[in-house]
Amino acid sequence: xxxxxxxxxxxxxxxxxxxxxxVDLASIVEVIxxxxxxxVPGADPGVEGILPLRGRMVTVIDARxxxxxxxxxxxxxxxxxxxxxxxxxxxxxxxxxTGVAAAAGEAREPLPGALGVSRPEVYRGVLRRxxxxxxxxxxxxxxxxxxxxxxxxxxxxxxPPSGGGA
Amino acid sequence: xxxxxxxxxxxxxxxxxxxxxxxxxxxxxxxxxxxxDRSLATERVSPADINTIFRRVHSLKGLAGMAGLQAxxxxxxxxxxxxxxxxxxxxALAPPVLELLEDALETLFRMVREVAETGxxxxxxxxxxxxxxxxxxxxxxxxxxxxxxxxxxxxxxALSEFQEHRLREALEQGRAVVVIRLRLPxxxxxxxxxxxxxxxxxxxxxxxxxxxxxxxxxxxxNFAILVVSGAAGAASLAERLRGLxxxxxxxxxxxxxGAAGAAxxxxxxxxxxxxxxxxSLRVPVARLDDLLxxxxxLSIAAASLARATARARxxxxxxxxxxxxxxxxxxxxxxxxxxxxxxxxxxxxxxEQVFGRLGRLVARTARAxxxxxDLHTLGGENELDKAMMDRLVSPLVHLVANALDHGVEPPxxxxxxxxxxxxxxxxxxxxxxxxxxxxxxxxGRGIVVEAVQGRARSSxxxxxxxxxxxQEAYEMIFAAGxxxxxxxxxxxxxxxxxxxVRRSIRAxxxxxxxxxxxxxxxxxxxxxxxxxxxVQALIVRSRGRRFAIPVASIRENLRLDASRLRTVGRxxxxxxxxxxxxxxxxxxxxxxxxxxxxxxxxxxxxVAGAPGRAVGILIDGxxxxxxxxxxxxxxxxxxxxxxxxxxxxxxxxxxxxxxxEALAAGEDDGRAGV
Numbered sequence: 001x002x003x004x005x006x007x008x009x010x011x012x013x014x015x016x017x018x019x020x021x022x023v024d025l026a027s028i029v030e031v032i033x034x035x036x037x038x039x040v041p042g043a044d045p046g047v048e049g050i051l052p053l054r055g056r057m058v059t060v061i062d063a064r065x066x067x068x069x070x071x072x073x074x075x076x077x078x079x080x081x082x083x084x085x086x087x088x089x090x091x092x093x094x095x096x097x098t099g100v101a102a103a104a105g106e107a108r109e110p111l112p113g114a115l116g117v118s119r120p121e122v123y124r125g126v127l128r129r130x131x132x133x134x135x136x137x138x139x140x141x142x143x144x145x146x147x148x149x150x151x152x153x154x155x156x157x158x159x160p161p162s163g164g165g166a
Numbered sequence: 167x168x169x170x171x172x173x174x175x176x177x178x179x180x181x182x183x184x185x186x187x188x189x190x191x192x193x194x195x196x197x198x199x200x201x202x203d204r205s206l207a208t209e210r211v212s213p214a215d216i217n218t219i220f221r222r223v224h225s226l227k228g229l230a231g232m233a234g235l236q237a238x239x240x241x242x243x244x245x246x247x248x249x250x251x252x253x254x255x256x257x258a259l260a261p262p263v264l265e266l267l268e269d270a271l272e273t274l275f276r277m278v279r280e281v282a283e284t285g286x287x288x289x290x291x292x293x294x295x296x297x298x299x300x301x302x303x304x305x306x307x308x309x310x311x312x313x314x315x316x317x318x319x320x321x322x323x324a325l326s327e328f329q330e331h332r333l334r335e336a337l338e339q340g341r342a343v344v345v346i347r348l349r350l351p352x353x354x355x356x357x358x359x360x361x362x363x364x365x366x367x368x369x370x371x372x373x374x375x376x377x378x379x380x381x382x383x384x385x386x387x388n389f390a391i392l393v394v395s396g397a398a399g400a401a402s403l404a405e406r407l408r409g410l411x412x413x414x415x416x417x418x419x420x421x422x423x424g425a426a427g428a429a430x431x432x433x434x435x436x437x438x439x440x441x442x443x444x445x446s447l448r449v450p451v452a453r454l455d456d457l458l459x460x461x462x463x464l465s466i467a468a469a470s471l472a473r474a475t476a477r478a479r480x481x482x483x484x485x486x487x488x489x490x491x492x493x494x495x496x497x498x499x500x501x502x503x504x505x506x507x508x509x510x511x512x513x514x515x516x517x518e519q520v521f522g523r524l525g526r527l528v529a530r531t532a533r534a535x536x537x538x539x540d541l542h543t544l545g546g547e548n549e550l551d552k553a554m555m556d557r558l559v560s561p562l563v564h565l566v567a568n569a570l571d572h573g574v575e576p577p578x579x580x581x582x583x584x585x586x587x588x589x590x591x592x593x594x595x596x597x598x599x600x601x602x603x604x605x606x607x608x609x610g611r612g613i614v615v616e617a618v619q620g621r622a623r624s625s626x627x628x629x630x631x632x633x634x635x636x637q638e639a640y641e642m643i644f645a646a647g648x649x650x651x652x653x654x655x656x657x658x659x660x661x662x663x664x665x666x667v668r669r670s671i672r673a674x675x676x677x678x679x680x681x682x683x684x685x686x687x688x689x690x691x692x693x694x695x696x697x698x699x700x701v702q703a704l705i706v707r708s709r710g711r712r713f714a715i716p717v718a719s720i721r722e723n724l725r726l727d728a729s730r731l732r733t734v735g736r737x738x739x740x741x742x743x744x745x746x747x748x749x750x751x752x753x754x755x756x757x758x759x760x761x762x763x764x765x766x767x768x769x770x771x772x773v774a775g776a777p778g779r780a781v782g783i784l785i786d787g788x789x790x791x792x793x794x795x796x797x798x799x800x801x802x803x804x805x806x807x808x809x810x811x812x813x814x815x816x817x818x819x820x821x822x823x824x825x826x827e828a829l830a831a832g833e834d835d836g837r838a839g840v
Contacts, residue, residue, distance in 0.1 A: 035818065035819070036819075037820065038711075038812070038819060038820040038821065038822065040799060040803040040806065040809070040812075040822065041755075041756045041757050041806060042803075042806045043802065043803050044802060047802055047803065049820070050799055050800070050803065050812055050820040051818075051819075051820060052466075052797070052812070052813075052814035052818060052819070052820050054459065054460075054463040055458070055459035055460060055461075055462035055463035055466070055795070055797070055814070056459055056797060057797045057798070057799050057800065057811075057812050057820060058800075059799070059800035059802050059803060088800045088801065089800075090800065
């Protein structure tokens with residue numbers, strides 16, 4: 001594991017629900033345009049489904065759900081940040097990728113309580129430029145899903161019949 | 167920090183260069199020893215067989231020497247010495263010697279495994295080495311071994327034990343040893359050295375290249391190349407090296423031995439040996455995975471190109487260039503399919519490998535439990551995907567161990583029952599469509615239905631008054647909690663952890679079944695797909711969604727007649743002439759489809775599952791039939807039973823691939839044994 005002291009030097013910045021976020025650029029494979037993934041029954045809430053990408057399957061995760069933000073409007077455009085995680089591809093759905101920023105020169109600060117985010121454990125702090133904050137996300141934790149959510153994992157096995165005929 | 171980086175690098179190198187080949191040699195040796203065991207039983211040991219073993223051990227020693235694994239080199243050396251004595255008839259092959267050979271092989275396996283895990287060996291193997299050396303005959307440096315005293319001490323000091331041995335061997339065979347001294351500029355010496363070695367190639371065997379910097383020769387580097395020449399002598403080597411700053415010195419070493427050794431056919435190291443004994447190329451599996459993914463990607467690109475040309479033709483039906491483009495795309499797609507199949511085939515390996523490993527297990531387990539067993543293998547040439555093979559080893563080991571522990575009887579019991587003293591364990595494989603069927607059969611006690619019944623009752627799996635049919639008994643042994651409840655060897659003679667075995671086979675989209683004849687033996691039949699990567703699939707439609715169903719798992723497709731649909735309790739069934747067929751709504755097991763557009767009864771069913779347990783999966787319609795690359799879905803999603811993976815049919819959306827057998831079995835599991 002990397003030493004915790006090392007600051008991410010290059011960040012990918014993006015917007016969700018009007019807020020600015022950033023993640024470490026190093027783990028990112030690519031950014032693709034959002035298309036509706038194929039849902040997989042029994043998946044965790046927040047896992048939208050799977051998308052094929054160059055012969056492999058990407059597990060698509062809704063960042064809004066993971067950050068407890070309001071759901072996206074159905075037809076609104078979005079992008080998927082594709083990350084390699086233990087040899088698998090995982091995609092995080094965000095509203096729009098805004099660019100790449102260097103972390104150097106910007107002060108990283110602890111998360112101010114006044115921001116009132118719902119899941120403080122997934123943030124590594126904020127980057128402040130003047131009066132603007134960029135929330136620095138711990139990608140691994142966001143993708144893992146919350147601990148609270150883990151307990152309510154959808155139980156395995158088939159659902160009861162959805163009462164089609166009769 | 168830098169050192170650990172280096173260590174890692176070294177480990178990687180070992181993994182790449184040493185491990186795969188060492189493993190292959192050890193596996194082959196295991197098979198050889200098994201053969202020896204058999205021929206020893208019939209007292210027909212052929213010297214040629216021992217010679218083969220000798221050569222393999224020799225190759226292993228060379229390999230370990232090159233990898234700098236001294237402990238393995240040493241043990242292989244001692245083992246080789248013993249084999250040499252066996253080969254020359256100086257030591258007789260008796261059961262204790264065979265056991266010693268097996269122990270040495272087992273130790274080598276352990277050492278290699280340790281190398282795989284840690285990158286080095288800590289095992290000294292001194293006990294086995296001691297036994298090897300004490301097993302008669304002269305030690306590694308026999309009194310009549312050729313002396314290397316004539317060799318320049320500086321060169322000799324730089325030789326590894328292995329190189330020295332090679333040298334001795336060459337001398338014993340009466341071949342000429344030559345020292346070639348090269349004097350090269352210190353900077354940029356490499357091209358000239360390469361050139362020299364290149365010219366020697368094929369003409370002489372290079373034992374070692376020893377660099378030295380002599381005092382007073384600033385700016386130059388000296389190399390001594392120690393070679394064993396083939397038919398050509400020193401003069402011809404000098405001729406070959408003409409134009410290079412080389413001096414060729416033949417080494418005068420008196421041949422110490424008579425022709426005795428040569429007459430008995432010593433192992434000679436010819437160019438053939440140095441080539442390596444395999445014509446195959448070792449490729450990391452990950453690279454093959456990437457290749458397959460890239461080919462699949464290419465096919466998808468071709469599919470969208472095909473759609474574009476089809477649209478163009480609709481728009482311009484008269485345009486000749488459009489028709490040509492369409493034709494070209496069609497040919498491209500056909501060639502890509504061939505390429506895809508080749509990419510899948512590249513991952514296939516013969517089952518022989520696993521069979522060989524199991525053989526090693528059989529010899530040792532049998533001896534440990536006081537039993538005598540011959541292993542026979544059939545159909546080892548059948549191939550399986552590498553990933554499938556790796557995951558199949560452990561269940562097969564389980565089945566073999568089980569057969570030895572509980573199936574095959576001790577010799578006295580067998581004789582008393584009128585059977586041959588030695589038990590017979592058969593591993594056989596054959597191909598059925600795109601599946602491989604592997605049978606593990608023994609000629610032991612068999613499965614005793616009453617014993618299974620008693621055990622099932624006492625472990626609470628069966629009501630006291632329930633009676634098991636023969637077929638039910640064969641199912642019961644796979645039930646969780648059946649075998650783990652206690653020792654079963656005296657009771658049924660069967661069943662340690664068979665539920666675990668079944669679960670791992672199912673995870674491979676395979677099946678396992680048992681059948682037995684009391685007192686005559688038991689056969690476990692394992693059926694697995696050759697590959698999980700590429701399958702023929704039927705594409706079906708259900709509630710606005712598409713699913714792919716592997717054709718291999720489909721027994722038949724039915725067009726339903728609404729009048730034969732009925733509901734029994736909470737189950738929907740369909741009446742067939744041979745009896746009612748249980749129906750399964752895809753919606754129920756794969757929820758999330760669009761709401762039904764109409765209330766029409768379902769029109770089609772895909773029938774899957776073993777006879778007697780078949781289910782009909784209800785679908786709305788058929789979309790097509792094609793070969794699909796089944797991709798794993800991420801670990802967040804893969805736990806859903808009945809899902810084999812996902813595929814891309816070429817339109818950039820994922821289609822779920824069903825595993826109908828697991829769907830049928832999953833439905834069934836709940837009621838098994840009730």
